[in-house]
Amino acid sequence: DTAVSQTPKYLxxxxxNDKSIKCEQNLGHDTMYxxxxxxxxxxxxxxxxxxxxxxxxxxxxxxxxxxxxxxxxLNLHINSLELGDSAVYFCASSPRQGTAxxxxxxxxxxxxxxx
Amino acid sequence: xxxxxQSQPEMSVQEAETVxxxxxxxxxxxxxxxxxxxxxxxxxxxxxxxxxxxKQQNATENRFSVNFQKAAxxxxxxxxxxxxxxxxxYFCAFMKHGMRTGTASKLTFGTGTRLQVTL
Numbered sequence: 001d002t003a004v005s006q007t008p009k010y011l012x013x014x015x016x017n018d019k020s021i022k023c024e025q026n027l028g029h030d031t032m033y034x035x036x037x038x039x040x041x042x043x044x045x046x047x048x049x050x051x052x053x054x055x056x057x058x059x060x061x062x063x064x065x066x067x068x069x070x071x072x073x074l075n076l077h078i079n080s081l082e083l084g085d086s087a088v089y090f091c092a093s094s095p096r097q098g099t100a101x102x103x104x105x106x107x108x109x110x111x112x113x114x115x
Numbered sequence: 116x117x118x119x120x121q122s123q124p125e126m127s128v129q130e131a132e133t134v135x136x137x138x139x140x141x142x143x144x145x146x147x148x149x150x151x152x153x154x155x156x157x158x159x160x161x162x163x164x165x166x167x168x169x170k171q172q173n174a175t176e177n178r179f180s181v182n183f184q185k186a187a188x189x190x191x192x193x194x195x196x197x198x199x200x201x202x203x204x205y206f207c208a209f210m211k212h213g214m215r216t217g218t219a220s221k222l223t224f225g226t227g228t229r230l231q232v233t234l
Contacts, residue, residue, distance in 0.1 A: 033221070041154075041204060045221040056221055088158060092222075102210075103150065104222060106160035 003027050004107035006091050012113045013081055021076045021110045023091030030096040031055075032074035033104065034066060037088040049074055050096070081114045088112070117142045117209050121225035128197045129233055135182075136192045136228045138207030144168075146212035149183065149190045150222070155203040163205070166190065168212075194230075202232045 004025045013019050025032065033056070034046040048056035049068040063079045078085060091107040118141045128134035140149070151163040166174045166183050173181050178198075182191045194201055207225040 035222075041227050043206065043222075043224040045223075048221060058221075090160060092160075102148065103162050103165055104210075105162075106152075109158050109160075111158075 004091055004093055004105050006089075006107040006110050008110060009108060010111050010113075012115065014115055015081055015083060017081050018077070018079045019081060019112070020078070021089055021091075021112070023074045023076070023107055025072055025091075025093040025105070025107075027093055027095075027105065029093040029105075030071055031094050032068065032071075033092040033094075034074065034076050035090040035092060035106075037090060037109070039087070043090070047074075047076075078112075081112075083114050086112055086114045117144070117211065117223045119207050119209050119223055119225035121207055121228050123228045124226070125229045125231070127231045127233060128194075130197055130199060132197055133193060133195045134197055134230065136194075136205050136207075136230065138190045138192070138225055140188050140190065140207070140209050142188070142209065142211070144211045148210045148212070149181075150208040150210070151179070151181070151190075151192045152206045152208060152224075153201075153203045154206065154227075155200075160206075164192065197232045199232050199234075202230060204229050 007022045031050045033048045037043045047066040052068045065077045068074045088109045088111050090109045092104040094104040120139045147168045149166045153161045153163045164176045178195045180193045204227045206227045208222045210220045
């Protein structure tokens with residue numbers, strides 16, 4: 001019954017590897033997001049999808065590629081991992097704007113450690 | 116572009132006391148939303164309170180209330196009767212109103228204030 005879930009919660013990997021983080025929401029929301037929280041706790045948007053369409057793509061290296069197979073899922077694939085990719089990655093979802101509620105609901109986060 | 120500033124990196128308050136966390140923002144938008152999120156050591160991001168810019172009345176949620184000053188672009192959070200469970204990082208966040216239904220708007224976060232509630 002978790003609203004926004006992410007797997008895995010922890011991910012430890014070596015430089016150069018490719019990894020994916022999965023996100024699923026069961027809230028019936030149309031929009032999903034990926035945020036990155038760095039070691040200083042600063043949170044910044046990476047991507048956003050609305051009904052499987054990419055609508056926000058901040059300045060993120062091409063090694064990061066989001067994929068949305070349906071509006072309940074938004075996965076994040078990272079190629080050729082680097083030390084600087086170590087962070088906590090949060091998935092979030094929100095209903096479409098114009099509805100009564102619009103706030104974003106966050107998943108539990110995935111702590112990625114690149115060694 | 117929008118910016119959000121939280122000038123207090125750390126604060127401490129005794130249990131049962133009241134504390135106010137500061138937040139200022141800069142935007143040229145007229146329609147927007149403001150939020151306070153709480154991040155306890157579990158790292159879960161929890162929405163504490165929200166404010167629509169078009170509403171003059173300050174939002175309240177139980178022990179949490181805001182002082183929204185639109186002209187001054189200030190959005191402070193007051194926590195009354197502080198509890199040990201309030202110990203967390205608190206983030207102020209800005210979101211502009213979507214131009215059309217169905218569009219997403221990103222949250223722009225401040226750098227956070229670490230609040231410690233002590234006995």
